[in-house]
Amino acid sequence: MRTSGNVPHPIPYQGSKRWLASTICGCIPGGVRTLYEPFAGSAAVSLCAATHSTANHFVIGDLHEPIAALWRAIIDSPHDLADEYERLWHEQARIGKTHFNEVRRAFNSNPEPALFLYLLARCVKAAIRYNRSGEFNNTADHRRRGARPETMRDNILRAGRIFAGRTRVLNAGYLDTLRDADTRDVVYLDPPYQGTSGERDNRYVRGMSFDEFRDGLQMLVKRDLSLIISYDGRVGDKVYGQRLSDSLQLRLFEVKAGRSSQETLLGRDGVTYESLYISERLLTRIERLPRMLLQPESISEELLLF
Numbered sequence: 001m002r003t004s005g006n007v008p009h010p011i012p013y014q015g016s017k018r019w020l021a022s023t024i025c026g027c028i029p030g031g032v033r034t035l036y037e038p039f040a041g042s043a044a045v046s047l048c049a050a051t052h053s054t055a056n057h058f059v060i061g062d063l064h065e066p067i068a069a070l071w072r073a074i075i076d077s078p079h080d081l082a083d084e085y086e087r088l089w090h091e092q093a094r095i096g097k098t099h100f101n102e103v104r105r106a107f108n109s110n111p112e113p114a115l116f117l118y119l120l121a122r123c124v125k126a127a128i129r130y131n132r133s134g135e136f137n138n139t140a141d142h143r144r145r146g147a148r149p150e151t152m153r154d155n156i157l158r159a160g161r162i163f164a165g166r167t168r169v170l171n172a173g174y175l176d177t178l179r180d181a182d183t184r185d186v187v188y189l190d191p192p193y194q195g196t197s198g199e200r201d202n203r204y205v206r207g208m209s210f211d212e213f214r215d216g217l218q219m220l221v222k223r224d225l226s227l228i229i230s231y232d233g234r235v236g237d238k239v240y241g242q243r244l245s246d247s248l249q250l251r252l253f254e255v256k257a258g259r260s261s262q263e264t265l266l267g268r269d270g271v272t273y274e275s276l277y278i279s280e281r282l283l284t285r286i287e288r289l290p291r292m293l294l295q296p297e298s299i300s301e302e303l304l305l306f
């Protein structure tokens with residue numbers, strides 16, 4: 001497992017914003033009381049912010065129960081979690097290819113954090129997938145054995161240490177997680193990919209429709225909260241996902257993610273850009289925007305000090 005810039009990353013997670021985390025942290029003004037990450041997953045942004053003490057307190061929330069339980073284990077009982085991961089990791093050499101399915105069966109009848117962590121470390125693309133009966137059903141990636149126990153232990157212990165005593169973990173929907181947030185705080189929102197209302201999204205517990213998220217955002221903007229939102233993106237001229245509208249009073253920026261491998265394969269030149277939306281409230285608190293944020297023409301001159 002790689003550690004970028006000394007930030008620990010105990011949870012391998014498809015869709016992790018690890019690569020964007022330092023740019024997002026660059027948008028968090030100094031002296032922030034609490035950073036909220038209500039669609040936490042692997043909590044890449046909170047990990048980066050806690051490592052660099054960008055905020056004093058952290059609230060990590062996720063609707064998916066095993067994720068919240070795993071974060072609690074990382075913070076409250078990191079040694080036990082690392083021991084159990086180590087035991088599972090060594091067991092795979094003894095048992096062989098059937099081991100992953102045995103762990104998956106054990107997780108589906110008793111979703112313990114260490115079992116979940118091992119499944120994420122070993123499954124295809126570190127992707128959370130469930131069948132219609134709610135059982136984890138992603139398969140093993142037999143080319144990988146998962147992070148070595150000593151690497152995993154180091155990441156778990158360091159993540160536990162930086163969050164200990166100043167972090168609340170919630171298993172809740174994002175609006176519930178944000179119930180106590182106020183204008184002194186900063187909120188980073190990274191919802192699941194846009195789906196249709198009510199439709200299953202196999203990557204996560206359920207998808208979230210554009211309308212549902214827009215309505216939730218409207219309430220957060222009305223509360224004058226400082227928001228940073230990852231939502232859509234584009235490759236070249238092609239936009240993926242519906243853009244959030246101007247009526248939400250959010251400013252759109254883009255971060256260059258590099259050349260898409262698909263485009264390279266096709267011999268095309270499409271560069272991928274990830275959108276970041278920032279609320280007006282937060283823009284008034286930021287002294288300087290990070291250099292990596294590309295601004296549409298509308299951005300005001302005084303923010304562009306780089």
Ligand SMILES: C[S@@+](CC[C@H](N)C(=O)[O-])C[C@H]1O[C@@H](n2cnc3c(N)ncnc32)[C@H](O)[C@@H]1O
Nearest residue numbers: 016017039041042043044063064173174190204
């Ligand atoms: C795109 S992932 C977030 C990835 C994260 N930024 C990271 O760096 O790993 C979205 C997360 O939101 C969670 N989720 C889905 N619907 C939710 C909801 N309504 N409220 C809170 N969390 C939700 C999913 O379980 C998933 O972990």
